[in-house]
Amino acid sequence: MTDIRHSLVALIAIAVALGITACGKNETPKPTAQPPASSQAPTVQPAPAPKAAAPAVAAKPAAPPPAAADPDKALAAQVKVALERSKAVPGQQIDVTAKGGAVTLWGTVGDSTEQAKAVEAAKSVPGVKAVDNKLSIVKGS
Numbered sequence: 001m002t003d004i005r006h007s008l009v010a011l012i013a014i015a016v017a018l019g020i021t022a023c024g025k026n027e028t029p030k031p032t033a034q035p036p037a038s039s040q041a042p043t044v045q046p047a048p049a050p051k052a053a054a055p056a057v058a059a060k061p062a063a064p065p066p067a068a069a070d071p072d073k074a075l076a077a078q079v080k081v082a083l084e085r086s087k088a089v090p091g092q093q094i095d096v097t098a099k100g101g102a103v104t105l106w107g108t109v110g111d112s113t114e115q116a117k118a119v120e121a122a123k124s125v126p127g128v129k130a131v132d133n134k135l136s137i138v139k140g141s
Contacts, residue, residue, distance in 0.1 A: 071127075072098040079103050079122045088117040094135065096122070101129035108138040 076098040083105075084091030094107035103122050109115045115135050122131045 072100070075101070075103065075125070075127050079105075079125050079128065082121045082125050083118060086117060086121045089114055089121055094118060098128075101127055102132060103128050103130070104132040104134055106134050108136050110139060111137060 076096045079096045079098065080091070080094075083089050083094050083096070090107075090109060093109070094105055097104045097106070103125075105118055105122060109118060115133065115137060118135060119131050119133050122128055
């Protein structure tokens with residue numbers, strides 16, 4: 001019985017050793033070589049002889065100019081730039097909307113001084129007729 005047990009242990013040890021050895025060899029397939037390109041140049045067919053000239057085609061009318069940018073969006077963008085350029089105002093924390101020259105400021109500022117400076121900066125932009133101040137004062141913003 002011991003001989004069978006030794007034989008069985010030896011057989012298992014060999015199987016494990018072969019399994020471990022097989023796992024270590026992970027060869028990747030090598031790419032196959034592409035056949036060389038044909039050295040013959042493609043044949044070029046001569047162009048057919050031109051036929052009678054076609055009548056002149058009237059030029060297409062130029063495309064209409066793109067629609068003018070929305071003036072409200074343009075005004076809001078100008079006010080936003082003015083706010084971001086102002087060193088006394090946290091311009092990135094303020095959103096701007098505009099309609100018919102009336103500008104609304106939304107967002108947060110740190111104190112009433114920043115709030116007043118934001119309104120001042122908005123009023124300084126040409127085209128602004130009124131400023132609706134919806135800014136909230138949040139300490140530390």
